[in-house]
Amino acid sequence: MSRLNPTFANLEAQGRKALIPFVTAGFPYPDITPRLMHALVAGGADVIELGVPFSDPSADGPVIQKAGDRALAAGIGMTQVLAMVRQFRQQDNTTPVVLMGYANPVERYNQLHSASKNEAAGADKTGASSAFVQDAAAAGVDGVLVVDYPPEECEAFAADLAARDMSLIFLLAPTSTDERMAQVGRIASGYVYYVSLKGVTGSGALDTDAVARMLPRIRAHVTCPVGVGFGIRDGATAKAIGAVADAVVIGSRLIQLIDAQPHEKVAGMAQNFMREIRSALDS
Secondary structure (H helix, E strand, O other): OOOHHHHHHHHHHHOOOEEEEEEEOOOOOOOOHHHHHHHHHHOOOOOEEEEOOOOOOOOOOHHHHHHHHHHHHOOOOHHHHHHHHHHHHOOOOOOOEEEEEOHHHHHHHHHHHOHHHOOOOOOOOOOOOOHHHHHHHHHOOOEEEEOOOOHHHOHHHHHHHHHOOOEEOOEEOOOOOHHHHHHHHHHOOOOEEEEOOOOOOOOOOOOHHHHHHHHHHHHOOOOOOEEEEOOOOOHHHHHHHHOOOOEEEEOHHHHHHHOOOOHHHHHHHHHHHHHHHHHHHHO
């Protein structure tokens, strides 16, 4: 079973909400990520979203794009990301890890590695029965969010992930129709990520009332927990979203805080920021 299910069940039993930080793998230093992940957990993170760097991210704002560009320049790709998860798992076999990214790195990984596993590379668009799924499971990944994989084309991919105890997570947006929510609800597991703003990460002002109105519509179609991200920057916004959602996702502000920090200060700064958000969520 994916670590996501018991994590959310335990939080619900305690009357608490999940705190999900997003960090870009390999940022701000190529070797910092496993240590940073441990610091986030020590600060109160329940799930970690680990961004897979990609050169043309359609949903990421300038802050996360810059982080991805720096990670790519340092040679961070899917192979390195999976190695980071394996290193994290040497000390933490409990905290769920979700890979968040785009189709290109997944499919490129399959092209490079499927032949060595005696599988046909590019079996279909979603990479079903792929080297990526096998290696992600072996590394200790619990869920995958591929921004540009639409739910109507992902049934085989979802089944392949589920067979290896991993969840397929989807985005929903303010513009999502009831039909799209129903499609996501049939396939999604782990949790659903509701994008609270129209636009890219780090843009606009968070409208908590609009989020509160949208979540009942989503829950009419989706049975797994609903996390909310985009626009959460501090304890106050996290607390407001936590009052109506099952989880809060915070990325751009965390990336900003650790950007340009000396290597030795990155983990401590991230841990302190998580403590601030955790305290607000639990208050």
